[in-house]
Amino acid sequence: MPKPILLLNCGSSSIKYQMIDADTEGVMAVGLVQKVGDPTPGTIDHEVDGEEFHDSTYFPSHTEAIAAVVKMFNTHGPDITEAVAVGHRTVHGGTEFNSTTIIDRAVINKLVELSGLAPLHNPPGIAGIRAAREILPHVPHVAVFDTAFFAELPAAAYTYAIDTELAKKYQIRRYGFHGTSHQYVSGQAAQFLGKDISELKQIVCHLGNGASLSAIDGGHPIETTMGLTPLQGLVMGTRCGDVDPGLHAYLGREMGLDVAEVDTILNKRSGMLGLCGKTDMRDVEAQMLAGDEATQLAAEVYIHRLVGYIGNYIAHLGGIDCITFTAGIGENAAWVRKMVVEKLGYFGAVLDEEVNATRSKQPRRISTPDSQVEVLVIPTNEELAMVRETIRTIGA
Template sequence: MPKPILLLNCGSSSIKYQMIDADTEAVMAVGLVQKVGDPTPGTIDHEVDGETFHDETYFPSHTEAIAAVVKMFDTHGPDIVDAVAVGHRTVHGGTDFNSTTVINQSVINKLVELSGLAPLHNPPGIAGIRAAREILPDVPHVAIFDTAFFAELPAAAHTYAIDRELARKYQIRRYGFHGTSHQYVSGQAAEFLGRDISELKQIVCHLGNGASVSAIDGGHPIETSMGLTPLQGLVMGTRSGDVDPGLHAYLGREMKLSVSEVDTLLNKRSGMFGLTGKTDMRDIDQLIAAGNEDAKLGMDVYVHRLVGYIGNYIAQLGGIDAITFTAGVGENAANVRKMVVDKLSYFGAVLDDEVNSVRSKQPRRISTPESKIEILVIPTNEELAMVRETIKAIGG
């Protein structure tokens, strides 16, 4: 008898969803709702048994969007009433939530209080939770936090050098994100290598449109690149990553921009988009091949920042056993992996260029036998990790 778990990832204008059987870990359905809250018609695509069903209608709010998801399940299957729980991806848990949590009204109230820490992410997530609980009230709902895996970062790693009383009052610290992926991939890397995770010093590079890197010692994270918000750290698709904090004041003075306008600039008009005009690495590769100097510089900045973090983390770990690439860029951009690993030759990392160039959806080793560091590519599966967390939270 299947044990279906419905997973919801609610953005401001979209909802990604999957239903996965917790027993077999097989994907039963997957879908995407777009243009939630938009005045123009939105779309919903629902895939089950290899067939995709499409519909277009208006989604004034997340309530109507979730209702459309339920209708797709009712019409095309699988039966949503068989779901034993709903797992919600929740970006920011602040200092209040350091593990997956069964949702009740007090949890929702606390998430609302924390919205200031993730104003772009938490409010739509809360809207999705409310809508799903209203439409599916008879099953437990669970919040899986992006920040939870990094909740126990060492104090020296998570503390900012600002007024300590102000930091305590407003919960200002480095939280880290993509925690579900970093936890899953580090566990899979240990399994792939046939070693106990408690023995391993690992660096995980989660490289997608959002990107982060973590240092994991014996299964416990000791560093990660993202901070109070997902803006800190690596160069990303549209996010700047690290910049001088004084940039906000400078642009405010020189361009008469508000803090909100600078925040939008750094989150949505920077990163690879700001440097090259593109966010897809394939498009950037084409520009580089055509001799575009901006694209070449953008790629150099991207790699420079990532290598800098990796070198820092090798020092913080006191050595390194494995470096793993994951997520869209990490799994598919062979040239990015090569540029990074070639710069790590001082540490004894040696890439197998032939193996690295082969596209695959399977976990694989891309270093040579003589390499002193295991270089791996492990596809992330945040949805599967969310299912496991959901089952754990509801007691099996």
């Protein structure tokens, strides 16, 4: 008998979902709901056994969207009533949640209290949790936190140099995000190399539209680029990453904007979009090859920030055994990997350019046999990691 787990990733206007058999770890169904809360009709796409099914209707809220997901399962399969649990991707757990947690009313209330730490991410996640628990009340629901893996960061790494009482009162610290991916990929890298994770000093480069790095020593994270919010760190698709903290006040004064308006600029109109008008690295590469100077500079800024953090983390690790690229850009943008690794020659990293340029969905080594640093590409699978966490938490 299969052991299906339904996974939900609720954004402000979308719901991504999968059903995975926990026993075989095979994907049973995958889907996407778009335009949740939009006044125009949204869409739902549902795929089972290679067959695709589509529908379009209004989704005034997450409740109607989750109901549409259940209807798709009831109409096209697999049988959603066989699900043994529902796992919810939950972005921010604050200091309250350091591991995957079974959801009850008290957990939801605490997530509401924590919404100020992730105002763009936690509220839609909470709406999805409430809707799913209402429609699927007879199975356990668990919250899988993006921040959980980084809960054990050293105090020197997570502490900001601000008034300690203020930091304690408002839970201000570095939390880190993409933790499910960093944990999964670092484990897969060790398995690929045939080594115990406790033996490895690793840097994981999770490069997607949102991007973060982690330094992992013996399986334990000691640093990560994202901070109190997912805005800190690397240059991203629409997010600026590191800037002078005084920029918020400066833009507010000079442009007559409130904090929320400045936050929107830095989160949604900055990064690669702000630098060159593109967020897809395929478009960035094409514009660079066409000689566009703004795009060339944008790419150089992107790589500069990335390499700077890698060097920083090698210093904190006291050496490096393995650097792994993952997520959409990390797995597919060969030119990004090439530009990064070429700048790491000082540490003994040597790129196999032919392997690096070959597209593949498989885990692979892209460094040469004589490279002193293993450079890998490992596809992330946050959904599978969520399934494993869900099963572990419910004890099934």
